[in-house]
Amino acid sequence: MENMEPYSDVNVKGLVYNMQRFSVNDGPGVRTIVFLNGCPLRCKWCCNPESQELKPVVMFKEQNCVGCGNCEVVCPTGASNLFFPGKIDHSKCICCGKCVDVCYHKALEMSGKWMTVEEVMIELYKDRTIYRRSGGGITVSGGEALVQHKFLAELLKTCRSVGWTTAIETTGLASEAVLDEIIPLLDYVMMDIKHIDSDIHKEFTGVGNEQILKNALYISHLAKKMVIRVPVIPGFNADKKTIKGIAAFTSFLHNVDELHLLPYHDLGSNKYGMMGKDYEMAGTVSPAAEYMEELKAIVEEEGLTCKIGG
Numbered sequence: 413m414e415n416m417e418p419y420s421d422v423n424v425k426g427l428v429y430n431m432q433r434f435s436v437n438d439g440p441g442v443r444t445i446v447f448l449n450g451c452p453l454r455c456k457w458c459c460n461p462e463s464q465e466l467k468p469v470v471m472f473k474e475q476n477c478v479g480c481g482n483c484e485v486v487c488p489t490g491a492s493n494l495f496f497p498g499k500i501d502h503s504k505c506i507c508c509g510k511c512v513d514v515c516y517h518k519a520l521e522m523s524g525k526w527m528t529v530e531e532v533m534i535e536l537y538k539d540r541t542i543y544r545r546s547g548g549g550i551t552v553s554g555g556e557a558l559v560q561h562k563f564l565a566e567l568l569k570t571c572r573s574v575g576w577t578t579a580i581e582t583t584g585l586a587s588e589a590v591l592d593e594i595i596p597l598l599d600y601v602m603m604d605i606k607h608i609d610s611d612i613h614k615e616f617t618g619v620g621n622e623q624i625l626k627n628a629l630y631i632s633h634l635a636k637k638m639v640i641r642v643p644v645i646p647g648f649n650a651d652k653k654t655i656k657g658i659a660a661f662t663s664f665l666h667n668v669d670e671l672h673l674l675p676y677h678d679l680g681s682n683k684y685g686m687m688g689k690d691y692e693m694a695g696t697v698s699p700a701a702e703y704m705e706e707l708k709a710i711v712e713e714e715g716l717t718c719k720i721g722g
């Protein structure tokens with residue numbers, strides 16, 4: 413790869429489960445979002461459950477399965493069961509991919525691929541002209557991208573060396589050492605604040621929020637530009653008092669004047685079935701557009717610029 417500075421190691425590998433080109437909602441300009449596996453949270457509404465573990469996941473599309481049993485025959489661990497064709501026992505699966513190779517009806521597919529920084533860069537390079545013209549670049553998302561911080565650091569350094577802007581979508585849950593390593597490599601940080609109450613945060617995400625709130629303040633001092641994003645989830649944080657509390661907290665961060673409200677959607681709910689899991693938020697209805705406007709006004713009362721979506 414031409415023009416790369418020697419300090420970035422393009423041979424480091426990371427587990428990538430998706431790359432989405434031509435995004436205009438995830439940072440300045442036109443961007444490619446690189447989605448990395450691994451997340452310390454387990455949000456009940458997560459629309460990318462296949463991203464949570466730091467390992468590839470076999471996804472099963474039941475509607476394509478003809479019950480041929482090929483997957484069970486080749487499986488070395490008994491994770492694929494003849495009595496339940498295509499249904500994977502993920503606790504036994506070693507992600508070898510043999511079942512996917514023999515599923516000729518495309519009922520099985522592997523989510524997550526180990527890639528070097530150089531392999532990711534080759535994909536990104538296709539849009540280099542668009543990045544340059546629009547001031548865009550790469551946005552790293554997850555899962556929680558900070559989990560794979562060694563890979564992330566090399567990827568960001570390499571992108572910066574060719575002049576692309578760098579952004580992250582993060583929960584902010586990482587050690588200070590990781591934040592010290594990564595945040596200075598970013599032009600734009602989009603950090604989620606999901607709730608101010610730690611017990612409620614833990615009930616819906618699996619972890620308390622003490623470290624996240626502490627890190628929000630820390631990141632706000634390190635980041636060149638930071639925006640807070642709030643997924644608005646009915647039954648969890650969509651009430652006006654909670655949103656006001658998050659906005660008030662945001663207004664005290666250093667140099668942060670923008671908050672985005674992201675209305676709940678259930679677009680990833682079908683993936684739970686493909687992984688043999690239940691979707692706990694089934695039946696949850698997205699907040700109405702008029703109600704989102706009311707929440708926006710509450711955020712603006714705290715002196716912040718507020719955007720719905722993005």
Ligand code: SF4
Pocket residue numbers: 470483486487488489490491492500504505506507508509510511512
């Ligand atoms: S990926 Fe390998 S271990 Fe997992 S279910 Fe398929 S064949 Fe079995």
Ligand code: SF4
Pocket residue numbers: 476477478479480481482483484497498511514515516517518519520
């Ligand atoms: S190989 Fe594919 S089509 Fe055949 S039983 Fe397994 S999942 Fe179904």
Ligand code: SF4
Pocket residue numbers: 451452453454455457458459460461463464554555556583
């Ligand atoms: S932080 Fe994001 S990726 Fe992690 S579980 Fe929550 S919604 Fe999913």
